[in-house]
Amino acid sequence: MKSETMKTVDSSSRHSSWRIWENPIFRRYCQSRLRFHGLGLALLISVLMAGFLFFMSRSLGTSRAHLSIVDGERSALIPLFIYQALILFVLGTAQVSGGMTAEADEGVIDYQRLIPMSPLSKVLGYLFGLPIREYLMFLITMPFTGWALWRGEVAAHVWIPLYAVFITTALTYHLTGLVTGTVVRNRRWAFLVSIGLVFCLYTVVPQMAKFGLVFFKYLTVTPVFQESLPGILPRSAGAIVATSQKLAPEVKFFDLALPEAVFTVFCQGGLILTFIVMLCRKWRRSESLLLNKVWATGFFGWVQILLLGNALPLIEPGNLFPSREISRLILDWSGWSPKASEGVAMSGIYGLATLLLLFTMTKIITPSAEIQIRGWRRARKQGESSLAILADAATAFGWVIVMALAGGGGWYLFTQALVESRWFPGHSVPLHVLGFFSVALLSGGLGFHAVLEANGGRTVGLVVILVGVLPLMIGSILSASSDRLIPAATWIFGISPASAPIYAATSLLSISELPVNLARSVPRAFYFWQGIHLIVAIYLIGRLRSARKLIASRAGR
């Protein structure tokens, strides 16, 4: 029997990750989510809604707006597209994150961990299996879209990129849901977080794009949708949009001019790859950190390159400035030039986004005490006297420094290109600003890292609330109460490391034009709190060293 057992085990074939139709997890969800009753109702609702949108738009177009047949057919495309986005982006993402958490809730996820499939096969099985009903709901709306595209005479080069990006965007969101469902243990929270993220992508993120962080809008379908608008709108409206788009910025990445769809797929591709790596690591070992240190640092650098590559070419033509967008809307831009405050705000926001990304990456690669102990004990077992530098258990200290310096460099390059552009003649950004930017990111990032690695997530949560958020709240209340209290509020704002990038931009840039009551307090608060942050960070690093030594000695016992 023993030999028979082993023979059976050895003969079990590996599942090819890419033959998704043979993937047992995919098939399992096809079975459970495509049962007649549930599927029938979902498809009925979907087809009714799509039919309603199609015929209603078409009728309104041809009968009420007296559009031609071709234009009438086209008028159904956008409502159908929005409905399809709702199905795949919202329902699909919710299903993925909720389904993943449900597996953990029921406890059956342990079975899936034990089945001998590669982590990638498991990820792909869930990625395509969990939202299978939503894919079918989407597909059943496609005949209406197909008809509208055909009779509306929409060119293939318009709709193919649009729907290609639609699918990559859906995959990005579904992977977000999968990561959320894997990391967040509570089903309701996983659902809310993933839907919240998708919601933010279409509400908050576009605002960041307006302030120079153009890259973020490529995480949505919006740029390609906007690019496709002239081709899918009724021809008269499409012509107007096409005219206005001639004035709009084209996608440039450093010196390359790329089609919107290609650049969007490029941006989303990096994110998709990173999500898949995260999930594979979690499937291989549930205790693993989401990313290894090299990948996390590389990802940080990649985002910096995308941010810069996107933003820098838009500075000279002025398209990066938010006020340019407004002037374009009111068609009055003959005498337009950016305000100095815009430049300062954009630099500050770039720094803030970099700091937040640094915190996120630091959180991902910083080992908990348990991971450190396990790592030390394994190292001792293997006769090693130290941890491998890339091991999960190794300190993230050096990597945080690398990211902070890279972030400081990116922030400096962005600010330099902005301030030394033709829009602010006579201004320059001296090299010492690079030092201040780096110190602002280093003190914040290393302080965060040192508390996280030495004291754990709960202490960090408390510190974030008390030091990061509370001063901003108190400062806001004070500054809202009276103008006289604004200088005091400035000092209180400065306690929070989150204010450092904004304060750095306002204090260090020659284009900065602070009002009189802030002209003295902001720079002083900046230098003072930077000094304090730096001292605290050094102290915390010292404590971290001791904490790590203690863990190493505990592990040796």
Next chain:
Amino acid sequence: METTPAIDIRYLRVDYGNFVAVDDLTLQVPAGEVFGLVGPNGAGKTSTFRVLTTLMEPTYGEVILSGVDVLEDIEMARRIVGYMPDLAPVPSDLKVGEFLEFHAAAHGLGTRAQRRDRVAECLEEVALADQRDHWCKALSRGQTQRVVLAKTLLHRPSILILDEPASGLDPLARRDLRQALRKLAATGATVFVSSHILSELAEMCSSLCVMNRGRLLASGTAEEVRDQLGRNEKTLTVSLLTRHQDAAVWLKSQEAVHDLQVVGEQLVFGFTGNDDGQADLMEGLIRLGARMRAFEEKRSSFEEILVDVAETNRRA
């Protein structure tokens, strides 16, 4: 020649923050045995099993399953282990047959027809062949346990790890489970099974070990475990027709006798000696001239021993 143990646990330690769930556990389970792990709730049984099945990385220690280090070769370890977790969850959106066929496919068990046959075979083994088309969520507790046992058997693992498989089962189902485990052991598989009910394991296991608060207290056969736990004493009751007082005095003078009580014609006392000593005691009483009418020997039940051990440890 020494054979490789099917399960070899060395210095295993599992910490949750500052709480030590498993503390320095070293244990070998020979191949082909039904080995029991018993301990009260919180003893560290589930943590030990989760490490064995690669679901959890230990804080420290080594676990070798049939020569495979679970920390170094997770994939291989997962192939040779079948795991049935505590409370044996089942997916609410699948039918019994679908659930099992999914796992058969995930383990790469041959063609679709072969998988169906294997599922039928396993359902037959757990006496649930008629439940194939029933929803998993509609099964009773005992049926659910058996479905998960069938899932665990699907890929014919050489090591079966069953966490509290008998919890929630009625006596009939427990008997069926015992029989199923014995059948499995007879086919050469190693079964490592946990329970907080010692008598239950004593009935179904060839060897067992006792854990409490993360530590291994004893291991071996049921008798050896009694010995190691120091709970091998008996309560003897001797009914005499004559010379009660003399017999009581004489018994008190014996080293292995304690807590003697005289209740009417009966002498009730604790005895810590072995079988030879017990025979000598009877002989001594007869030589004393006491006429013995009846003799009764009573040992502590496994449950009493476990409660006693747990209480002692808690006080410590």
